[in-house]
Amino acid sequence: QSVLTQPPSxxxxxxxxxxxxxxxxxxxxGARYDVHWYQQLPGTAPKLLIFGNINRxxxxxxxxxxxxxxTSASLAITGLQAEDEADYYCQSYDSSLTVVFGGGTKLTVx
Amino acid sequence: xxxxxxxxxxxxxPSQTLSLTCTVxxxxxxxGAYSWSxxxxxxxxxxxxxxxxxxxxxxHYNPSLKSRVTISVDxxxxxxxxxxxxxxxxxxxxxYCARGWFGEPIWFDPWGQGTLVTVSS
Numbered sequence: 518q519s520v521l522t523q524p525p526s527x528x529x530x531x532x533x534x535x536x537x538x539x540x541x542x543x544x545x546x547g548a549r550y551d552v553h554w555y556q557q558l559p560g561t562a563p564k565l566l567i568f569g570n571i572n573r574x575x576x577x578x579x580x581x582x583x584x585x586x587x588t589s590a591s592l593a594i595t596g597l598q599a600e601d602e603a604d605y606y607c608q609s610y611d612s613s614l615t616v617v618f619g620g621g622t623k624l625t626v627x
Numbered sequence: 628x629x630x631x632x633x634x635x636x637x638x639x640x641p642s643q644t645l646s647l648t649c650t651v652x653x654x655x656x657x658x659g660a661y662s663w664s665x666x667x668x669x670x671x672x673x674x675x676x677x678x679x680x681x682x683x684x685x686x687h688y689n690p691s692l693k694s695r696v697t698i699s700v701d702x703x704x705x706x707x708x709x710x711x712x713x714x715x716x717x718x719x720x721x722x723y724c725a726r727g728w729f730g731e732p733i734w735f736d737p738w739g740q741g742t743l744v745t746v747s748s
Contacts (some may be wrong), residue, residue, distance in 0.1 A: 519673060553734040561675065562723055565736035574736065604675075606674055609731030615689055616676035 520545060520609055521619035528625040529597045539607030541592045542591045545617060547588035550610040553620070554583055555590045557604040566605070567592065601623075602626045628679040628735045629654040630737035631724050638745050639718075645711040647746055649724030657682050662727035663700060663707035664735055675720075679727050680694045680707065 521555065521613055529535040539552060546552055551570050551625040555563035565574050568582035582593045590609075607619040635647035639707035649663065656663065673731035680698045688696050697710040707724055722742050730735035 550732050551730060551734075553730075553732075555735075561740050562738040564738070565734060568712075568728070568734045568736075569730060608674075608732075608734065613690065615691075616685075616732060618674040618676065621673045 519620040520606075520611055520617040522607060523605075523619035523622045524621045525605060525620070526625065527609055528627055529594075530627045531599065533595055533597050534595045535588065535597060535624065536592060537592045537605050537607075537624070538586070538618050539609075541588050541590075541609060541617075543588060544612040545588075545609050546585065546590060552583065552585050552590035553607045553608045554581075555608065557606065563606060597626055598603075599626050629726060629737060630651075631670060631726065633722060633724050633739045633742040635722075635742060635744070637743060638747055639714055639717055640748050641675050642713055643744055645709070645718060647709045647722055647724075647742065647744070649707040649709070649739060651705045651707070651726075656700060656701075656707065657702050658731050661696070662687075662724045662729075662733060664727045664733070665698060665707075665709045666723045666725060666735065666738075667702060668723070668741070669720045677709065677711075677722075679714075679733065716746050718744070719746045 553565040556566045557563040570585040605622045609619045632650045639645045652748045662679040665677040679684045721741040723741045725738040727733045
């Protein structure tokens with residue numbers, strides 16, 4: 518049971534917009550800790566997608582965007598492409614002195 | 628750019644110590660205000676943070692693993708090391724090393740490709 522809750526799966530057709538939620542509590546996201554997002558393509562290591570809630574590292578397309586409000590955060594992907602099919606993880610920190618990850622969301626491009 | 632590569636035994640016997648090394652290339656492990664982190668992923672599951680070490684030598688471990696984990700840095704070899712003792716089948720996982728960036732909280736970039744460690748007799 519992950520401290521940060523993500524939907525197990527989401528799906529969308531090419532060109533559509535999808536969002537992935539990451540729900541925490543007052544001891545992690547709600548405690549003003551930032552949220553980061555990672556993309557894990559099949560059979561590969563995770564790759565940083567968003568850091569500090571909203572920032573994209575160099576090379577990440579602007580189709581990917583992040584937001585945070587209260588005890589939750591979201592990752593939005595617009596103009597969905599087949600290559601976006603992957604697992605997505607949110608990450609933050611908990612007042613129990615632990616770096617925490619969400620359980621992951623599998624994105625399927627229909 | 629900085630690249631990380633994990634190495635170590637692919638099989639460890641129960642009750643023994645898992646030892647992995649992360650070799651950093653393309654930059655010095657002592658440069659910048661980074662930390663050097665270990666994260667694992669059980670087969671078919673999500674990510675679990677193990678711990679990290681700063682260049683200063685200070686460490687921060689997952690409380691659930693703290694009693695069994697040691698992370699160290701060898702500056703002469705530009706490597707970080709992970710030791711996890713008293714392993715059981717529950718420690719079977721892909722182990723990743725990653726560079727940690729200072730933030731509130733820390734984020735991880737880049738990651739190594741990962742190495743699968745199986746605990747089995």
